[in-house]
Amino acid sequence: MPVIAVQNLSKKYQIYRQPWDKLREITGLGKMLHTEFWALRELSFTVDAGQTVGIIGQNGSGKSTLLQILAGIMRQTRGDCHVSGKVSALLELGSGFNPEFTGRENVIMNGAILGFDSRQMNERLDAIARFAEIGDFLDHPVKTYSSGMFMRLAFAVAVNVDPDILLVDEALAVGDLVFQHRCMHRMNMLRDSGKTILLVTHDLAAVTKFCSRALLLDHGQLLEDSAPDVVVQKYRALMFERERRYGQLEGAGRDGDLAVLDAGGSGVPVVRSIPNIDHRFGNGQAAVLGVELLDESEQATREVFGGQRVVIRISVEFARDVDRPIVGYTMRDRLGVDVSACNTSYAGRVLPPARKGQIYTSDFRVLMPRMAAGSYSISPAVACGDVLRHDMCDWIDNALVFALRSDDLIYGMLKMDVSVVNYAAGP
Ligand SMILES: Nc1ncnc2c1ncn2[C@@H]1O[C@H](COP(=O)(O)OP(=O)(O)OP(=O)(O)O)[C@@H](O)[C@H]1O
Ligand SMILES: [Mg+2]
Structure with a gap:
């Protein structure tokens, strides 16, 4: 009724x-x-x-x-x-x-x-x-x-x-x-x-x-x-499409292809879409080709839970030979505060010299911390040099925005692993 x-x-x-x-x-x-x-x-x-x-x-x-x-x-x-x-x-x-x-x-x-x-x-x-x-x-x-x-x-x-x-x-x-x-x-x-x-x-x-x-x-x-779940999927698809169109408007989106994985000639996964470009700078010797956030089953996602394993995948293309390339990202909260950053050198996975026209893809496998729920962004970058001294080839601010969800109540910025021991003294 x-x-x-x-x-x-x-x-x-x-x-x-x-x-x-x-x-x-x-x-x-x-x-x-x-x-x-x-x-x-x-x-x-x-x-x-x-x-x-x-x-x-x-x-x-x-x-x-x-x-x-x-x-x-x-x-x-x-x-x-x-x-x-x-x-x-x-x-x-x-x-x-x-x-x-x-x-x-x-x-x-x-x-x-x-x-x-x-x-x-x-x-x-x-x-x-x-x-x-x-x-x-x-x-x-x-x-x-x-x-x-x-x-x-x-x-x-x-x-x-x-x-x-x-x-x-x-x-x-x-x-x-x-x-x-x-x-x-x-x-x-x-x-x-x-x-x-x-x-x-x-x-x-x-x-x-x-x-x-x-x-x-x-x-x-x-x-x-x-x-x-059916309706939410449909809505996500709609939002992806809007994000992609926005990216194209801003001069991104390259081939306008939403496909996340494109097994190139060598069988290497390449991401070719940049959902958003707020600001971009660099010397142009290499360019970020795409960035994607993937869940455990390698599906693109914009919604992640604290404690979940995700992959931040970044593909870059070299416009000339680059001796010591570095690929990495910075993660920020909604207020623009840097929450965390990582790159290939910092992680001890130094990339080999790249030739002009080559495409490199790096997967950053992240165990998402139990942080305050909210929206976070990823700014991908490619540089040449080492951790301490490098020239920026291409940096894109807030290229990808995702929502972090939480099942727990989180006070402050994050939930730490805490174990408690209690003692009593006196009568
Ligand atoms: N009083 C009004 N006069 C003229 N246009 C209005 C008025 N109220 C709403 N609109 C328009 O009607 C459309 C629907 O508005 P509505 O507030 O229902 O959207 P909504 O789905 O609740 O959006 P949001 O997610 O931002 O809350 C919008 O384009 C809005 O600009
Ligand atoms: Mg409303």
Whole structure:
């Protein structure tokens, strides 16, 4: 029995270049000053009670628009949308909190919208406050909250009002790690108690782990509606394609070939694609031909877990004879901080002299440390010389970006191998 039924749902936004254009148009002083934009196009799907549905898609694909329509705070332009049951929504821009009122007052008002009187909401306040854990700020105006605090309170309300259907838009990303885990735990409980949950997120691991089904939106259309791993695969393929096109635009991508392994004449694997070029420099005596990140089964990946074995494969081509070539990379975190680096000389695998036209490929086999989850980049390079003194032939900043996931809660930058011994003295 579907609790959500969507039929040919479409949403058109009207975009005005200047705010007063709308007024001029309404008052007849100007004709058609807006452009039209279809954010959702003919979506049809149903959701049964108890399903957990992940909704993924690139920025601007229509995910938030869809959730706002399901939550009833925006109307579709065409099509039908039926939702039955009590809906609790945690949307992108804070669930109807009034910035001038305190958190406590907002909780009561929010409850009223959901049909709870103030006594019923007061009974829930303790649980909400404990969950949100924002301390005295509960009695401060919401406008003084950080975005994380704001979201903590909104989430605490959303999951403590016994919803039949919970709509969550990307909220988890704002909280700190402890809070993210707390949210996930609560969502698991809601799921296990048979609630219907729709979760919009860019966290693909969360979709495969948490959801029973996923939808892929692309430019307002429903591209895929299937099992989470199938949908995530499709989305990855889409992202690869976008990355590749971006690389080509920036003058990379060489032959535009996404194929990772190209067993050349000699049977040597060669990678020929550079997903991204932010900045490149060097004397041109050799060039990075491609860089790829491979998982245990030698498949290209952009998602890695701490503790996983991966290969960073770099191919370089020599424009002239180079006596002492070095191939290597630097890994950075999302803030651009160097996390680690390695090259053939440093690793004690000195490359033989290269001739003009030759292609070398180096595999760096890495045991990925249990670092804080997030996005990391790899900047490949080829140089000539030795570890201490070398000339850079080609260096590419942030050529490949990947997501590091973690099953553990990691405090700080990384989880170290620690063993603990306890002693006791005295009586
Ligand atoms: N109020 C609005 N007026 C005009 N266009 C809008 C409005 N809100 C959204 N859009 C456009 O509609 C499209 C879909 O937006 P939406 O916010 O639903 O995307 P999204 O999938 O949630 O993206 P993100 O991953 O960035 O959150 C975008 O192109 C956006 O620019
Ligand atoms: Mg959105």
